[in-house]
Amino acid sequence: MTMTRTPQRVAEPPTTGLRPRRRTWGQALRRDWQLYSLAVLPLLFFLIFRYLPMIGNVIAFRRYEPGGDLLGEYWVGLRYFEMFLNDPTFWQVFANTVIIGGLTLLFCFPLPIVLALLLNEVRTRWLKGFVQTISYLPHFLSIVVIAGLIFQTLAVDGVVNQGLRALGQDPVAFMQDPAWFRTIYVSSEVWQTVGWGTILYLAALTTIDNDLYEQASIDGANRWRQTWHVTLPGIRPTMITLLILNIGTFLAVGFEKILLLYNPLTYSTGDVVATYLYRVGIVSGSFSYAAAIGLFESLIGLALVLGANTISRRTVGTSLW
Amino acid sequence: MRPTRGYRVFQAVNGFVLAGVVVVTLFPFVNIVARSFSGEHEIRSGQVTLWPKGFNLTTYQNVMSDPLFWINYRNTVVYTVVATAISLVLTTCYAYVLSKHRLRGRALLVGVAVFTMFFNGGLIPNYVLVSSLELRNTLWAIVLPNAINVFNLLVMKAFFESLPTELEEAAAVDGLGTYGILARIVLPLSKAVLATMLLFYAVQFWNSWFAGFLYMDRQELFPVTVYLRNLIAGATSGTDITASSETALQVAASIQAVTIVLTMLPIMLVYPFIQRYFVSGVMLGAVKG
Numbered sequence: 001m002t003m004t005r006t007p008q009r010v011a012e013p014p015t016t017g018l019r020p021r022r023r024t025w026g027q028a029l030r031r032d033w034q035l036y037s038l039a040v041l042p043l044l045f046f047l048i049f050r051y052l053p054m055i056g057n058v059i060a061f062r063r064y065e066p067g068g069d070l071l072g073e074y075w076v077g078l079r080y081f082e083m084f085l086n087d088p089t090f091w092q093v094f095a096n097t098v099i100i101g102g103l104t105l106l107f108c109f110p111l112p113i114v115l116a117l118l119l120n121e122v123r124t125r126w127l128k129g130f131v132q133t134i135s136y137l138p139h140f141l142s143i144v145v146i147a148g149l150i151f152q153t154l155a156v157d158g159v160v161n162q163g164l165r166a167l168g169q170d171p172v173a174f175m176q177d178p179a180w181f182r183t184i185y186v187s188s189e190v191w192q193t194v195g196w197g198t199i200l201y202l203a204a205l206t207t208i209d210n211d212l213y214e215q216a217s218i219d220g221a222n223r224w225r226q227t228w229h230v231t232l233p234g235i236r237p238t239m240i241t242l243l244i245l246n247i248g249t250f251l252a253v254g255f256e257k258i259l260l261l262y263n264p265l266t267y268s269t270g271d272v273v274a275t276y277l278y279r280v281g282i283v284s285g286s287f288s289y290a291a292a293i294g295l296f297e298s299l300i301g302l303a304l305v306l307g308a309n310t311i312s313r314r315t316v317g318t319s320l321w
Numbered sequence: 322m323r324p325t326r327g328y329r330v331f332q333a334v335n336g337f338v339l340a341g342v343v344v345v346t347l348f349p350f351v352n353i354v355a356r357s358f359s360g361e362h363e364i365r366s367g368q369v370t371l372w373p374k375g376f377n378l379t380t381y382q383n384v385m386s387d388p389l390f391w392i393n394y395r396n397t398v399v400y401t402v403v404a405t406a407i408s409l410v411l412t413t414c415y416a417y418v419l420s421k422h423r424l425r426g427r428a429l430l431v432g433v434a435v436f437t438m439f440f441n442g443g444l445i446p447n448y449v450l451v452s453s454l455e456l457r458n459t460l461w462a463i464v465l466p467n468a469i470n471v472f473n474l475l476v477m478k479a480f481f482e483s484l485p486t487e488l489e490e491a492a493a494v495d496g497l498g499t500y501g502i503l504a505r506i507v508l509p510l511s512k513a514v515l516a517t518m519l520l521f522y523a524v525q526f527w528n529s530w531f532a533g534f535l536y537m538d539r540q541e542l543f544p545v546t547v548y549l550r551n552l553i554a555g556a557t558s559g560t561d562i563t564a565s566s567e568t569a570l571q572v573a574a575s576i577q578a579v580t581i582v583l584t585m586l587p588i589m590l591v592y593p594f595i596q597r598y599f600v601s602g603v604m605l606g607a608v609k610g
Contacts, residue, residue: 032425032499041414045468055446056450135342140592144547152356152581158352223325256530282444294443
């Protein structure tokens with residue numbers, strides 16, 4: 001019975017730009033109903049768990065009470081948006097988000113490129129493989145384990161403080177000190193992601209034509225100039241694609257990691273939009289207010305991806321779609 | 322081409338830098354293992370670096386004799402197995418449909434999935450949804466909201482597209498329907514990508530903590546990652562309102578170290594075998610969908 005119903009769900013919106021042989025929807029359904037039926041459950045997943053929450057954002061414009069109507073009780077217009085725009089804490093967490101996001105982009109985007117270039121110069125195959133294997137490792141661990149490692153390493157009795165003591169310095173309570181939070185966040189992010197980030201660059205590097213290097217060296221280019229004029233242009237599409245993706249997730253800074261690492265003492269530098277809306281919404285139960293903040297954040301994120309993609313398509317001709 | 326002097330110097334420097342990367346990456350792991358085998362007093366006085374001081378196994382015995390730890394560890398196994406199985410089936414079905422270029426409406430079906438990579442409902446609407454579907458405190462709160470990972474979906478789609486179409490056409494001529502072709506021709510040819518997807522999902526669900534943290538109110542339902550999270554939170558921010566009261570006490574550093582080691586152990590054991598599948602999966606996924 002699902003099989004006869006499904007096709008209609010798929011059939012609703014008209015599509016443009018079809019494949020060569022045109023068929024009417026009726027013919028397509030009769031011919032491919034088995035294929036469409038395979039899409040039913042996945043489509044239900046997307047509708048319920050991805051698109052319904054998007055619609056659920058209307059509670060940002062409506063008064064929602066826990067246990068009440070899923071889509072809120074009555075319209076309040078932009079009241080919740082005015083609330084957060086006039087909320088000084090919101091602006092502080094917004095500034096924190098931009099700073100942490102900016103620092104992450106500044107370090108986590110270029111360092112994998114550098115590491116990939118260095119790895120590419122290693123001529124011993126097993127050595128290259130060994131370094132890669134080790135540097136990928138942190139990517140496979142739970143963020144909770146990573147947070148645990150950070151706490152243990154930076155504890156007052158941890159290795160970093162042992163080092164400081166050996167140098168005759170006083171131990172530092174890193175995790176309680178707002179001045180250290182961003183440094184800890186960004187450097188642990190680099191530690192965690194740099195190796196994994198090299199994969200696509202290393203793949204792109206193998207596709208560069210060897211003749212280009214030979215020609216460059218005949219023209220008298222040394223290794224450095226070959227890197228500059230052959231290697232870097234060769235991986236430029238990959239760089240731009242990853243840059244667009246990075247810019248798109250710029251404001252969605254590691255929510256889970258910050259939630260694990262921060263505490264009330266480090267709110268002043270560590271609290272970001274996502275963690276603030278978690279506390280406002282889930283912990284304090286102001287769902288509508290938090291939904292308004294979340295919607296604002298998602299829309300900025302979407303605008304950033306679309307903007308970066310458009311600029312990149314117009315200027316360098318590479319884009320995600 | 323003979324390497325120049327400058328290039329040889331560069332090679333040496335490069336070797337040092339990469340050795341540095343390896344040491345910095347591994348250091349925290351070696352340190353945590355050393356701490357897990359050390360005495361609490363030796364840890365507190367800052368003596369443990371790379372080798373255990375005051376070697377003992379009592380902390381391991383203590384952690385492993387905590388019934389809650391075992392219950393949560395078992396929960397993680399159960400959640401991972403169920404979630405991985407469901408995710409694998411749904412992802413395979415949808416990826417197969419998306420790989421059929423002749424299918425009418427395919428572009429729309431792809432769009433439905435890809436759009437969710439760039440825009441999502443956000444934390445609050447998701448929370449409200451899961452709560453009002455009464456999924457809280459059930460396995461389904463962890464399984465269903467993350468059933469399909471779009472990146473994995475695109476990897477699988479790319480793989481199915483790379484299969485020779487002649488095989489499927491021949492099977493269709495011989496009278497097999499779509500289900501038959503998928504079950505008897507395509508899936509047997511796709512063991513490699515199925516294994517890769519199995520690993521992707523299993524690692525994802527094994528490592529996840531936030532869904533358990535958000536949607537489970539009772540300790541005996543937590544995955545082990547939330548158990549670990551509460552240990553860490555209890556020891557570092559006693560004022561954290563979300564930490565349950567019994568973990569708000571100071572937790573011994575050695576107990577934390579042991580729990581960290583035990584939580585990451587399964588991943589570390591399989592890591593050497595699974596790593597290359599992940600790498601090939603990432604490269605397959607990078608092919609534009």
